[in-house]
Amino acid sequence: xxxxxxxxxxxxxxxxxxxxxxxxxxxxxxxxxxxxxxxxxxxxxxxxxxxxxxxxxxxxxxxxxxxxxxxxxxxxxxxxxxxxxxxxxxxxxxxxxxxxxxxxxxxxxxxxxxxxxxxxxxxxxxxxx
Amino acid sequence: xxxxxxxxxxxxxxxxxxxxxxxxxxxxxxxxxxxxxxxxxxxxxxxxxxxxxxxxxxxxxxxxxxxxxxxxxxxxxxxxxxxxxxxxxxxxxxxxxxxxxxxxxxxxxxxxxxxxxxxxxxxxxxxxxxxxxxxxxxxxxxxxxxxxxxxxxxxxxxxxxxxxxxxxxxxxxxxxxxxxxxxxxxxxxxxxxxxxxxxxxxxxxxxxxxxxxxxxxxxxxxxxxxxxxxxxxxxxxxxxxxxxxx
Numbered sequence: 130x131x132x133x134x135x136x137x138x139x140x141x142x143x144x145x146x147x148x149x150x151x152x153x154x155x156x157x158x159x160x161x162x163x164x165x166x167x168x169x170x171x172x173x174x175x176x177x178x179x180x181x182x183x184x185x186x187x188x189x190x191x192x193x194x195x196x197x198x199x200x201x202x203x204x205x206x207x208x209x210x211x212x213x214x215x216x217x218x219x220x221x222x223x224x225x226x227x228x229x230x231x232x233x234x235x236x237x238x239x240x241x242x243x244x245x246x247x248x249x250x251x252x253x254x255x256x257x258x
Numbered sequence: 259x260x261x262x263x264x265x266x267x268x269x270x271x272x273x274x275x276x277x278x279x280x281x282x283x284x285x286x287x288x289x290x291x292x293x294x295x296x297x298x299x300x301x302x303x304x305x306x307x308x309x310x311x312x313x314x315x316x317x318x319x320x321x322x323x324x325x326x327x328x329x330x331x332x333x334x335x336x337x338x339x340x341x342x343x344x345x346x347x348x349x350x351x352x353x354x355x356x357x358x359x360x361x362x363x364x365x366x367x368x369x370x371x372x373x374x375x376x377x378x379x380x381x382x383x384x385x386x387x388x389x390x391x392x393x394x395x396x397x398x399x400x401x402x403x404x405x406x407x408x409x410x411x412x413x414x415x416x417x418x419x420x421x422x423x424x425x426x427x428x429x430x431x432x433x434x435x436x437x438x439x440x441x442x443x444x445x446x447x448x449x450x451x452x453x454x455x456x457x458x459x460x461x462x463x464x465x466x467x468x469x470x471x472x473x474x475x476x477x478x479x480x481x482x483x484x485x486x487x488x489x490x491x492x493x494x495x496x497x498x499x500x501x502x503x504x
Contacts, residue, residue, distance in 0.1 A: 142311040148270055148318055155263045187310055189303070216314060238317020238325060241267055 133252045136161045137179035139170045139196065140214070141188040148241050149183070157245030167191030167199060174205045181252060182206075183235070186215040186226075194229055201230070212251055214239065271319040278362040281312060282355050289351045292343040306335050312358070323371050324361045327354060327378050334385075334409075346501060347409035353381055386431035386501065387411045391421040391439060391447075392466075401434060401466075404490060408497050418442030422450055429457035432500055434493070435479075437467035445476040452477050462500040464493065 136159045140146045143165060150161040162177045164170040166188060174182070182200070186193035193213050200206030210232040215222060218236035226234050233251035235244070288305040292298060309328050316324030331354040343351075357377055364371045388405050392398040393416040402412045410432065415421045418439030425433070425447075435444045442450075444465050451458060465472075465479035466489060472478065481496040483489050 141307075142315065144270070144274060144315055145311070145318060148267065151263065151266055151270070155266075187307060189307060216310060237314045241318060242263075 130253070130255075131180070133157075133180055133249065134160060135177060135179045135181075136248070137164065137170060137173055137177065137182040138162070139164045139167070139182065139188070139193075140185040141165050142185070145185075149239070149244060152241035152244045153248065156242070157249060159245070159248075167196040170196060171199060171203065171206070174200060174203065174209065178205065179209065181232075181248070182209055182211045183248070184211055184213055185237075186213050186217070194226070197229055197231065210252070210255055212248065267319075271321075272366075274315060274319050275362050275366045279359065281308065282359050282362075284308065285312075285355055286352065289348055289355065292351075293345070293348055302335070306332065309335065321361070321365055323374060323378070324358060324365070327357055327361060330354065330378060330382055331358075344408055344498065347407070350381075350385065350409050357381060385409055385411045387413065387429075388432040388434055388497075389421060389425065389430045390414045391418065391433070391435040391444070392416065393436060393439060397436075400490060401493060404494055405432075405434065405497060407494075408501055410497070410501075416440065418444065418447050422447050425451055425458045425461070426454055426456045430461055432497065433458070433461050433463040434497075435463065435465050437465055437469065437472075444479075445472055448477040448479065464496045464500065466493065 136153060138146055138149050138161050140149070146163045146165070150163055153159045153161045162173050162179060164173050167190065170182070184193040184196055191199065197211050200209055200211070211230070213226045213231050213234045214237050215234060216237045218234050223234045232255055235247050285305060285308055288301050288308065291301045292305070309332050313325050313328035313332060316328060331351065334350065334354070357374065361371065361374050364374060386409070388410045390398060390401055390405060390412050392401055398414055398416070402414055405412050415424065419441035421435070421439070422442060435447065437444045439447070448463060451461070463479040464481045464483060466483045466485055468485040470484060472482065480500055483492045483496060
């Protein structure tokens with residue numbers, strides 16, 4: 130399994146994106162590309178070639194699950210592992226996102242000091258590529 | 259020595275608290291716009307998203323009370339229906355926004371937030387409370403949604419005897435009741451209620467009936483609504499008329 134280096138983080142809340150980027154880069158040592166909406170994310174997947182995408186669920190215009198569906202229809206996003214971030218991370222929601230093909234779900238609000246470890250754990254759980 | 263990441267996060271937290279007033283002003287603007295039916299859905303969705311974002315930011319910045327207050331407000335917003343909110347509901351939302359403003363101020367000044375916790379609890383308890391007694395789950399769901407749109411907390415029951423038991427001990431602000439109920443019909447329930455010196459002896463009551471007028475010697479509800487195609491509209495108007503003043 131290749132080490133995780135490049136992450137795409139999509140959240141319409143720029144302040145939250147900045148915190149996540151800081152935490153993931155400083156603690157996890159990853160390179161993070163930030164996007165604020167689905168359109169930006171679809172373009173970034175083609176140019177940045179992330180190994181993993183973290184998608185906020187509740188976003189205007191295109192929400193996280195819609196973005197996942199759009200990604201799956203692109204050559205670069207067809208098999209891109211995705212983790213959802215959501216304020217409603219109950220068992221039912223987690224199962225629903227798993228059914229959609231998500232690698233996992235991280236509850237919001239997240240703890241910046243723990244985020245990189247949560248991401249790494251889910252990444253390692255996916256098994257060999 | 260402080261961890262450099264923690265120092266950066268502290269700076270971001272300070273920036274967030276500095277920008278909180280601007281966010282709250284935007285939320286107030288959206289809230290006041292809810293009174294107008296035009297573009298209600300757009301405004302409502304924008305408001306909900308902003309509150310949701312604020313909840314996430316509050317939690318991530320280590321401000322659990324801010325997050326909890328946003329969560330309570332989010333729950334209140336979820337019960338707003340598709341039409342414009344009434345003045346009482348808007349006042350309640352504005353009260354939450356005032357609380358968020360004070361939580362931010364206390365956090366900036368490093369003050370104890372215990373009084374604000376109490377205020378949040380009071381705010382959650384302060385919504386007027388309706389007892390809805392309706393045996394049909396579908397109708398009960400529609401009626402509950404309507405009542406919540408007026409900012410009411412709603413307790414739902416389907417049995418007349420159980421409703422009487424509750425009404426004799428727990429104060430409510432409004433009773434919404436179907437005429438035919440299991441174990442005890444609404445006219446008998448009302449008669450028993452009016453005879454007892456309990457917390458709901460004179461509770462405003464809306465009775466929904468498919469049969470027309472009640473017996474002349476039966477205790478009369480404040481509003482009798484005949485279950486026709488427009489009964490939800492009639493119910494909406496009755497709740498509006500009987501709601502306690504905020």
